[in-house]
Amino acid sequence: MTRYLLSRVGQAALVLWAAFTAGYILLQLLPGDSVLIKFQNPELGLSPEQIAEIRAYYSGGNPPLVDYLHTLLGFARGSFGYSIDTGTPVVERLAEALPETAKLASAGFLLAVLIALVIAFAAGYSRTSWIRGALLSMPSLFVSVPVFWLGIVLIQVFSFRLGLVPVIGGSPAQQLILPVLTLAVPISAPIAQVLARSIDQVYTQPFVPVVAAKGASRWWILWRHVARNAVLPTLTMAGLTIGELIAGSVVTETVFGRNGIGRLTEQAVNAQDTPVMLAIVVLAATVFVLVNLVIDLLFPVLDPRLEVAA
Amino acid sequence: MSLLDVRDLAVSYNGRRAVEGISFTVEPGETVAVVGESGSGKSTTAHAIIGLLPGNATVDQGQILLGDTDLATWSSRRMESVRGVRIGLVPQDPANSLDPVKTIGAQVGEVLRIHRRGDRRTIARRVVDLLTRVGLPEAEALARRYPHELSGGMRQRVLIAIAIALEPSLIIADEPTSALDVTVQRRILDLIDDLRTEFGTAVLLVTHDLGVAADRSDRLVVMKDGRIEEQGPSAAVLADPRAAYTKQLLHDAPALSVREFRTAEPPVREPAIVVRDLVKEFRAGPSAVSRAVDGVSFEVAHGTTHALVGESGSGKTTTARMVVRLTRPTSGTVEIAGAGPGRLFRRHVQLVYQNPYGSLDPRQSVAEIVEEPLRNFRLGDRAARRARVGDLLERVALPKDLLTRKPRELSGGQRQRVAIARALAVEPEVVVLDEAVSALDVTVQAQILDLLEQLQRELGLTYLFISHDLAVVRQISHTVSVMNQGRIVESGSTSQVFTDPGHEYTRELLAAIPEPVR
Numbered sequence: 001m002t003r004y005l006l007s008r009v010g011q012a013a014l015v016l017w018a019a020f021t022a023g024y025i026l027l028q029l030l031p032g033d034s035v036l037i038k039f040q041n042p043e044l045g046l047s048p049e050q051i052a053e054i055r056a057y058y059s060g061g062n063p064p065l066v067d068y069l070h071t072l073l074g075f076a077r078g079s080f081g082y083s084i085d086t087g088t089p090v091v092e093r094l095a096e097a098l099p100e101t102a103k104l105a106s107a108g109f110l111l112a113v114l115i116a117l118v119i120a121f122a123a124g125y126s127r128t129s130w131i132r133g134a135l136l137s138m139p140s141l142f143v144s145v146p147v148f149w150l151g152i153v154l155i156q157v158f159s160f161r162l163g164l165v166p167v168i169g170g171s172p173a174q175q176l177i178l179p180v181l182t183l184a185v186p187i188s189a190p191i192a193q194v195l196a197r198s199i200d201q202v203y204t205q206p207f208v209p210v211v212a213a214k215g216a217s218r219w220w221i222l223w224r225h226v227a228r229n230a231v232l233p234t235l236t237m238a239g240l241t242i243g244e245l246i247a248g249s250v251v252t253e254t255v256f257g258r259n260g261i262g263r264l265t266e267q268a269v270n271a272q273d274t275p276v277m278l279a280i281v282v283l284a285a286t287v288f289v290l291v292n293l294v295i296d297l298l299f300p301v302l303d304p305r306l307e308v309a310a
Numbered sequence: 311m312s313l314l315d316v317r318d319l320a321v322s323y324n325g326r327r328a329v330e331g332i333s334f335t336v337e338p339g340e341t342v343a344v345v346g347e348s349g350s351g352k353s354t355t356a357h358a359i360i361g362l363l364p365g366n367a368t369v370d371q372g373q374i375l376l377g378d379t380d381l382a383t384w385s386s387r388r389m390e391s392v393r394g395v396r397i398g399l400v401p402q403d404p405a406n407s408l409d410p411v412k413t414i415g416a417q418v419g420e421v422l423r424i425h426r427r428g429d430r431r432t433i434a435r436r437v438v439d440l441l442t443r444v445g446l447p448e449a450e451a452l453a454r455r456y457p458h459e460l461s462g463g464m465r466q467r468v469l470i471a472i473a474i475a476l477e478p479s480l481i482i483a484d485e486p487t488s489a490l491d492v493t494v495q496r497r498i499l500d501l502i503d504d505l506r507t508e509f510g511t512a513v514l515l516v517t518h519d520l521g522v523a524a525d526r527s528d529r530l531v532v533m534k535d536g537r538i539e540e541q542g543p544s545a546a547v548l549a550d551p552r553a554a555y556t557k558q559l560l561h562d563a564p565a566l567s568v569r570e571f572r573t574a575e576p577p578v579r580e581p582a583i584v585v586r587d588l589v590k591e592f593r594a595g596p597s598a599v600s601r602a603v604d605g606v607s608f609e610v611a612h613g614t615t616h617a618l619v620g621e622s623g624s625g626k627t628t629t630a631r632m633v634v635r636l637t638r639p640t641s642g643t644v645e646i647a648g649a650g651p652g653r654l655f656r657r658h659v660q661l662v663y664q665n666p667y668g669s670l671d672p673r674q675s676v677a678e679i680v681e682e683p684l685r686n687f688r689l690g691d692r693a694a695r696r697a698r699v700g701d702l703l704e705r706v707a708l709p710k711d712l713l714t715r716k717p718r719e720l721s722g723g724q725r726q727r728v729a730i731a732r733a734l735a736v737e738p739e740v741v742v743l744d745e746a747v748s749a750l751d752v753t754v755q756a757q758i759l760d761l762l763e764q765l766q767r768e769l770g771l772t773y774l775f776i777s778h779d780l781a782v783v784r785q786i787s788h789t790v791s792v793m794n795q796g797r798i799v800e801s802g803s804t805s806q807v808f809t810d811p812g813h814e815y816t817r818e819l820l821a822a823i824p825e826p827v828r
Contacts, residue, residue, distance in 0.1 A: 206406040209362050213399035214421040215390045225409050304456040
């Protein structure tokens with residue numbers, strides 16, 4: 001078991017390194033750079049030679065490989081360098097934005113799971129075929145709704161028409177309601193779909209009538225046996241939606257004007273603020289890798305058959 | 311008053327009748343066997359009694375009287391108080407009939423928890439008692455283990471423990487031993503018999519195996535196409551069957567019909583198959599190696615049938631796969647007289663699998679399936695191949711109008727005929743049959759066995775026949791090797807092995823064949 005754990009952690013570290021390197025190379029290949037964007041304004045009156053000097057100052061004038069190793073070492077030690085746009089340490093900018101996004105993303109994810117559970121369980125429990133059909137078509141509807149459009153519609157309906165949620169000046173909790181909903185709806189779709197399908201699949205297993213023959217009620221069968229068995233493929237899917245969660249929060253934060261990682265990403269991209277962008281790439285990769293590592297380690301706990309293989 | 315009185319019961323699936331007005335009774339403490347082939351309605355009947363018909367099935371008419379209550383009119387929710395309490399179920403497929411993510415103890419205890427029989431500690435104690443009662447060792451440790459850690463026989467014992475937990479007055483055993491090895495099968499049937507005597511429980515035994523039914527039941531109900539063909543005391547039905555269908559079943563059941571042993575002429579040529587010291591090892595862990603096949607040697611004379619018989623895990627299928635070069639042996643040799651190298655080997659040696667449905671491409675038509683080997687070896691032009699496919703279908707006695715059908719439109723027997731026709735397409739001299747008739751109903755099985763014998767006579771084929779079913783082996787083979795744990799424990803002519811077994815394991819296997827007319 002320890003060997004398995006170590007190898008999995010090693011793999012995770014490898015993935016992170018690969019994400020860092022790919023991010024680094026791609027950002028270096030981008031045409032133009034942040035120095036140009038920031039200092040080319042004619043009002044500043046800087047000559048191309050002076051801009052080149054500033055650039056040399058930021059990069060330390062090192063050859064690319066040395067610069068790469070230098071940055072990698074910095075990241076390994078937790079120092080992400082300085083934002084070119086604002087001149088503040090990248091860590092500070094991340095620390096400012098992270099709590100907002102963490103709140104939004106975790107609440108959004110929880111709500112997505114809840115929506116998925118309700119849809120899949122209702123469909124699994126229902127014996128009326130049109131209700132089942134309606135429930136099972138909801139995920140495809142959800143996934144095809146664009147996040148930005150949903151956000152605007154929700155603001156229109158709940159804030160302006162119904163006046164239920166204040167647009168400006170609500171409590172932090174109130175301000176969270178609509179963005180969380182916007183984020184949760186499309187993410188719930190793949191989870192609901194996979195869960196509903198695996199519930200259907202588990203129902204065809206021969207052990208289900210055996211449980212029924214013990215005198216178990218429909219709910220008992222669904223909750224204690226079918227759901228337990230259906231959760232595994234769903235967990236894999238849930239882990240994969242983490243990527244979508246990060247992408248979704250960029251749009252959601254922009255639509256709702258929230259200061260989070262999403263907004264920071266948008267600003268960094270506009271300013272071609274390479275150190276910030278690289279830090280965000282690595283942060284997103286870390287979250288993704290960690291969540292999926294936890295899920296992988298949960299598998300043998302949830303399905304005893306996998307313990308032998310581990 | 312009867313314990314169970316089924317009167318004029320009719321069940322249909324999506325409007326199509328599966329059971330058409332059947333009536334029978336089960337008295338307290340007796341075993342009634344419902345016998346029939348697939349599609350006879352026997353399982354539907356059993357499921358209707360315990361109220362576990364699938365969603366697309368409806369009970370159209372009739373009564374299911376358990377004591378004086380008519381279960382046919384009860385809702386599924388109301389049936390929850392009957393299931394497990396008054397009727398227990400022993401299912402067909404022990405491999406998949408336990409929830410894989412719950413412990414054995416939790417699953418046995420569940421029936422007590424559902425019906426609120428005692429607190430956690432009482433239930434835990436009762437679980438250990440029950441597991442011990444069904445003959446499982448170290449019940450306390452076993453209760454903490456998971457289904458995949460148990461053998462098929464042990465799982466079936468667990469399922470029986472669940473069925474008897476609340477001492478129901480009726481147990482429905484739906485093909486309880488079909489998926490088990492013969493020696494395990496006998497012990498499980500013995501256990502059910504013991505429990506029946508101990509608790510006075512009646513058993514409704516649903517089976518396709520007339521041998522098992524005759525051996526274990528007080529009364530027989532013979533079903534065909536949703537109707538009861540014949541019912542009565544088992545001994546009387548067996549001794550003097552009235553219905554033509556029962557007679558045919560008795561004739562076709564290999565365990566019940568005593569035929570002459572097949573004898574081969576003394577071999578004139580060198581043997582068709584020579585297997586020497588065959589060994590196959592599989593990695594069982596980082597450093598552990600398990601020997602699936604451990605020094606197997608045998609010879610098969612031209613034009614004869616050699617059977618490899620053994621239980622699951624005996625290594626017989628691995629041996630067969632090495633003979634047809636689908637698996638590479640760790641050491642040892644297989645020589646097949648006249649077989650070419652590489653791909654040409656496949657023109658000489660062909661394989662027919664157990665599961666005819668799984669081994670036929672569902673998207674191909676029968677004609678395409680049978681033609682494919684000819685196309686692979688570029689034998690003949692289009693017209694010649696078409697003519698050959700027609701000949702092959704005729705050889706295996708399939709009507710020409712099946713040519714355009716897809717596998718799913720065929721019956722199990724027809725599919726296996728298609729698989730045999732495909733194997734014969736390239737005119738092989740050796741055919742390896744891996745449990746080729748095991749999945750078939752007895753009457754179909756008898757027809758396929760006849761077909762195989764006929765083809766062997768006409769084409770001079772050599773068969774290597776892999777089977778767990780001794781009764782079938784007795785009927786088809788000239789010589790036999792009995793395998794156990796990767797080794798051949800005994801081999802010789804069929805008549806010698808069956809009438810004068812030299813090895814203890816062979817005697818055990820033979821004793822396990824249900825044989826009511828010894």
